[in-house]
Amino acid sequence: MYPLLKLCGNHSSDDTKLVFSSTADYVGFVFAQSKRQVSVDQLKRWLKDRKTEEKKVVALFVNESVETIKEVVSTLPIDIIQCHGSESAEQLREVKSVTGLPIWKAIHHNEQAINTMSSYTGIVDGYIVDCKVGNQWGGTGVSFDWNYIPNYLAEGKVQGVPVFIAGGINPSNIKKVLRYKPDGIDVSSGIEEEGRKSRKLIAELEERMNRHDNSTSR
C-alpha cells in the first residue's frame, strides 16, 4: 500500500499545473507568511482550469484568525485546513465549527510532542509531524529524527486519524521514510529546484514510491 502523498508549498501557476498532473492525493498552498505564500486571488486564477475534484486542496495557515480562515475557505475550493502554528485545541474546535471543514494539525517534533498531540484528540482529523527550525514553522527541508516516527504513528492510531511525516523528505531519502509505513508523507523543498516545483524531482519521488501505475487510473 502506498502512503498518501501531499505536495505542499505550491506558489505559482506552473507549480499548480505540475502537482495537479502528479499522483499526489493532496496539494497544499501556504497562506502564512513565507517565501511560498499565496493570495486568494492568485489561487483562484491557478485553480480555475484545474479539476479540483481529482485532488484534495489543503490551505495552510499559521496562527491565523478564524475570520481570515473563514474568508479564504469560503472563496476557494478548499477541502482541508492545515494549522501549522501553535494553535490551541480550543482554537481548532472553533475553526472546525465555523468552517465545517476537516482540520489537520502540524506537530513539531520535540519531547512534548506526543502529549501535545493527545491534547487535540477528537478535534483534529489528521496530523503532519514536521521539524521546526529556529522561528520557521515549516518548509525548511530539514528532517527530525525518524526513529521517533513509530511513536507518532501509534498515537495517530489511538486517535483513529492519519499521520503524515514531513520535513526534509526528497527522492534520495524517501525509501528510508517509507520503511516506517507512515499513513502519508508531505513534501515541499525536496521537490523544488531554484524555488520552483520540479517535474524531474516529482517524477523521481513518484518512481521511488512506485506510484506510476496509479496515475493512469486517476
Ligand SMILES: O=C(O)c1ccccc1NCC(=O)[C@H](O)[C@H](O)COP(=O)(O)O
Ligand atoms: O512551506 C512553507 O514555506 C511553510 C511556511 C510556514 C509554515 C509551513 C510551511 N510549510 C509546511 C508544509 O506543509 C511542508 O510541506 C512541510 O513543512 C515540509 O516541508 P519540507 O521540509 O520543505 O519538505
